[in-house]
Amino acid sequence: MAKAKVAAPSGGKAAKKKKWSKGKVKDKSQHLVTLDRPTYDRALKEVPTFRFISQSILIERLKIGGTLARVVIRHLEKEGQIKRIVHHSRQLIYTRATAASTD
Template sequence: MAKAKAAAPTSSGGKAAKKKKWSKGKVKDKAQHAVAVDKVLYDRIMKDVPTFRMISQSILIDRLKINGSLARRAIQHLEKEGQIKRIVHHSRQLIYTRATASSD
């Protein structure tokens, strides 16, 4: 009798027999952003970024494929040079725009 009870759950069908297959989900590839500035990247930052209408750390990361610390340094450098001007300073989210001759 004990043998019959032990064998019953293994041969039962229905919900207990089918396990849910969990989806693996989509895996996003890790971005290979630049971590150091070379001459080509520096020239691109100095030429392109001051023409952007809105400049923030996340925008530089997306468009120039650089990491966050490089984006912050590039923004600081451009602000010191007077090529961009700050419009919003909220905690660590700094938003800049291009410096125009009429705004100075």
């Protein structure tokens, strides 16, 4: 009987350690760093139809890098295909340019 009590620890550190969850980690995505012809054509065709256009939207939908997204946005704005809503130092927000909303 004395041996049975010693063999089974009842609490403390030896009982059971708490397992902390690690949380979900997003995989690093491989986005394009140079514009190839199909991606460029797709950007010129699809982006002006988006209702809300920002750098992060282009990164997510077109799978391009942030620098390329800014270049595409500047190009489309210069051509008049998109219209600026908010110009903040960190976040540029645009919308599609409709015939009624041209300046």
